Amino acid sequence: MREFEEFLGAQAPFDALDAEDLGRLVAHAEVEYFATGATVVAEGVPLRHLWVVRTGALEVVEAGAAVDLLGPGDTFGAVWLLSGLAPPLLVRAGEDSLCLRIPDPRTLLAHPERLRFTASGRARARLVAGAGAGRADQPLHRLVRPIVWCAGTDRVRDVAERIGAAGQSCALVRIGPEIGIVTDADFRRRVATGEAGPDSPVAALATVPALGIEEAAGQAGALLRMLERGVHHLVVNDAAGNAAGVLRAVDLAGAEVRDPLLIRSAIDEARSVDELAAACRLLPAMLRELDAAGLPATHIGAVHAAVIDAALRRVLRLQEHPALGGVRHSWVVLGSLARREPLPRSDVDTALIWADPPGAAGTADPAALRTEAREVLRALQHCGFTLCANGANAHNPVFSRARADWIAAARGWQHDPTQDNALLLSAMVADSRPLTDPALGASLTESIRSHTRTSQFLRALLDEALCWRPPIGFVRDFVVQHSGEHRGRLDLKPGGLTPIVALARWIAIAAGDAGGTTVERLRRGAALGLLTADETDTLAGGFESIYHLLLRRETRTPPAGPAPDPTFIAPGELDTLTRRHLRETFRAVALVQARVDRTWLQRLPG
DSSP: OHHHHHHHHTSTTGGGSOHHHHHHHHHHOEEEEEOTTOEEEOTTOOOSEEEEEEESOEEEEETTEEEEEEOTTOEESHHHHHHTOOOSSEEEESSSEEEEEEEOGGGTOSOGGGOOOOOOHHHHHTSSOOOOTTGGGOOGGGTOBOOOEEETTSBHHHHHHHHHHHTOSEEEEEETTEEEEEEHHHIIIIITTTSSOTTSBGGGTOBSSOOEEEGGGHHHHHHHHHHHHTOSEEEEEOTTSOEEEEEEGGGOOSHHHHHHHHHHHHHHHOOSHHHHHHHHTTHHHHHHHHHHTTOOHHHHHHHHHHHHHHHHHHHHHHSOOHHHHTSOEEEEEEHHHHTTOOOTTOOBEEEEEEOOTTTSSSOOOHHHHHHHHHHHHHHHHHTTOOBOTTSOSTTSGGGEEEHHHHHHHHHHHHHOTTSTTHHHHHHHHHSEEESSOHHHHTHHHHHHHSSOOOHHHHHHHHHHHHTSOOOGGGGTSOOOOOSSTTTTOEEHIIIIIHHHHHHHHHHHHHHTOOOSOHHHHHHHHHHTTSSOHHHHHHHHHHHHHHHHHHHHHHHTSOSSSSSOOTTEEOGGGSOHHHHHHHHHHHHHHHHHHHHHHHHHHHHSOO
């Protein structure tokens, strides 16, 4: 035993344990020998232990090929054990090996938080592996599990027994006209701690109403709902709106699903900014995996946005902010993040809005609020995110105001679009989404929904949107930079994405509804007559193809080093088919811009 204690005590993360906890772990460890080729961990089987290699080597196998090799001191199974998900990987002995099998440390240690497991080398880049392209499009009716029903008055002990007998992890609870949900995590967290007794009514543990999703949403939609709300169970509703089954995170079995859920779990469980930063460092690998799995780029962008949202909310919970805590306030994200379509290297743009007295809980001190906002953003930078280089940050006085000041400023920009930065700031307000206190944060877009938008303002805003022109000289050749470090290259952001994004934003403002992604705004514009169906298809298809091209280039280009900025592309880097498609897209977008420019007034809703 002393030998194993010295061995484990010299390995990360066990070297962070005190002598007492290390002794507990070793006392419960079992030694197991595996001959060459023997299976250590079977694919798809939930783990009850984690493994530490003492001697020999273990191979981690994906689709019949070894993708990682674990040597003495390496640990396998922590991610799966702690998350409750079954590993979609096979682990076998690459040579005769001696391993330590250790039960769940959370049940043994006085200070389990001292164990900080991280994936090693190649494993970090593929927290989960083995998914084929298109897995995220499976219909939900193929994935749902049967429902365990109970009444709100049923005893906790009886419901727990019923869940166990059914082999499920949750039950749906009827509480009056509502349906709630109680999960095994609720039993562990609240019954085991004495918060609720075994004879308490199960309604005391239930979350009401249960979070649901339509059956037609598909696997990708279910993933996004779980990520955005930080849950691991969804009620799947049929076409009539009735509960048809329950979906668990573990049922979303592809890498394109599990990677984001694991990172989201790591973010939610981070106990410090350093731990949060470690979780966020997995984001680039996640994006590469999602792209490699063949997911649509716009779906990858939405997943990315949901994870960034979670990271910012976690930063806000991890730090104490007396000034912010003393007044009702809302953190708001701006730009591509607000539209849920950031690229891997996109800045994180933020704004802050606080309530006006006497509605505030305390007296607002703008300087103190901005100082604390800067601390929050510094923590976000520590997690690897880049703040807006152009000043769209929550500590900037231009982007941090009381509610009344925001509304007055927005109305001023509408009534006099010629004032400095009026159109730019109007566009940024249109691309905003509250992360905290949604009712207060929605004040930023109240003016967008108002009826005070003048034709002068809409014309000026359209002119601003149409300033972003596709390189129509591309009809004969590429229009590229003629000098500087990007000489001979085309910038796909202002020349490709921005013309479409800006026109969709104008449509949103003209329609009085600033919500949604770029493609959703275009579809809404078609429904209101602001665009024809053909124009909508042209712009939506162009956005999706250019966004996909940019996302793929950014995920495959190292963040630093001699490689050029991936948004700049040389014509010779593209194959013939892609060049032709991009050229036709540019021409089609330019034609739509010209039509809208000529007929915008007739298109406006009455």
